Amino acid sequence: MQKIRIAEILLESSPTPFWSILKQIGVDEATGILPRWYPDWRQWRAYDPWDYVPLSNYKRMVEDAGFKLTVIEDNPPMDKIMYGLPGKEEQLESVARLIENMGKLGIQVWCYNWMPDGWLRTRTALQGRGGALTSGFYEEDLKDSPPRLGKIDKATLWRNLKDFLSFILPIAEEANVRLAIHPDDPPLDEINGVARIMNTVGAFDKLIEEFPSEYNGITFDHSIFSLMAGDLVSVVRHFLEKKRIFFVHFREVVGNKSRFEEVFIDEGVTRQFEAMREYVRHGFYGPFRVDHTPTLLGDTMSVPGYSVLGRIHAIGYLQGLFRAAVESLEGDTNNS
Template sequence: MRIALVIRPFTDENLQTALQMDVKDIVTVLPNAGPVWDYLAILRHKKRIEDQGLRWSVVESVPISDNIKLGLEGRDSEIDNYCQTIRNLGAAGIPVMCYNWMAVFGWMRTSMTTRTRGNALASTYDHSDMENAPPVTDYGDITEERLWENLEYFLKRVIPVAEEAGVKQGLHPDDPPLSPIRGVARIITSPEAYDRVISFIPSEYNGLTYCQGNFKAMGADIPATIHHFKDHIHFAHFRDLHGQVPTFSESFHDDGDSDMAEAVRAYKAIGFKGVIRPDHTPTFAIDQDDVGGYNFLGRLYAVGYMRGLIHGTD
């Protein structure tokens, strides 16, 4: 397993800092991309990374529209665009794409100002705060069955293209893994949901982004699920929490409820060859900008902790 980073802001100085942490794997989107990610633009972004001695290991993420997730008009041409983007990424040698199946709204928290260790800023999701939230009514009933049907439809068109292009697909859990929220169903909320996803097309290209924070939020056994999904884990997010759904707060990686060393042992035991990146971290008092879990210092601290776990476990 190799440690990777999202670079925010995407500057040469920050790329160089990653290399100084001995992080050589970069997780990024293509800046200013159109509906189809252009091959030459992909190539130049890749060269910008490689010219600094790094590599572009994962695309996180090519957006998937609500037309596709909800089965609305226009989805077929948008799926065609997604497939052409996969071909272009494959031609450029990018091996893994992360995506999610959250409709209408994505990652959600009810507070970004929770105080964690030393009054560092962290985030919380508390479902009781959402009980009176106005329901979403713009798209008709958004049921779990509707999301499942559209996901199956999508995968049956996309996975054969991904296989041909050599680009593995890693589905990220819904965050929070809870259904419904404001009347909008969510489906990627349990380990069993992933068994169903894989059953649609049993291919190693039809896999997971194993986001540890969300598996923790589901109440899943983290080492057991890493073993269960071993051949389908293409990318991992390292994160921890206090609590689980319906209420949890994010924590420093060395301060949450999980046994993170056991998680690292599990990745090693399955021979995980992909990359793992620190996911959200709390914001330190001396950090210059509070960017909702992606401040640089928090992730620098996380990389040191991850490196120590990797060195110290067997």
């Protein structure tokens, strides 16, 4: 039976017992972040984290722990690229070096975003099911918060994204690295004068149509796309048919674009099983990863949403969904 490919994110600077647990529960791939801890690049600048030496050493550490490093979900500074500010050329060169080095090291997917102010949560100690700690976004919490880097409109963001892809896609094609853009989180039109453009299904269609390269694709975040569209299953099918889903974040939220809270994966309101059947039917087996889980009693988290026990629970649930989808489709074939 085909096995689901889970590339769980490793946030630690060195192996931990959680890494061993991941191996024990059947996780063989990893999503990595840039090794900013090796060496102290902010002080000495011997290397940048996206240079070959630190990235190669990081990959070796991950592989020695038993994982294949499949995805990098991190990036050099890109604020000047997004805003079109002086100094963007240096930032473009840093991104190019990252992609080239990923290619040399055989790291297949780069997950990036086009959010000038990043992904946002305004509350990180909400009480979820049974008192589990969870996070949420409430737009009203930001009403008096000025934009960190200044305002920017949709037209400027689109123009700068097109310029960026015109520059980086040929480099990615040469390096054999697929670019998987993450949707805006939250998918609002703007936040305090800072526009957001990757916040509708139509926006992703537009990006794919304007840059039809097979290296230009999507990180399909289930919770964010569920806030964009009423029928998530049809959206999964739509982008699978276009062969533009390169990486999947599987998680659940309840609420709407302006007010939502993250919940356990089994509390979700989306048709998860039908969505998983679409992945299997179209021959997409991963990489998947779970994301933003509540924190259980006695558990620890270094980053809100990335506790140990919560992710173990979500991984098991995801594995069960996948196996059920495979067996149900095999049953459909046998009965036809």
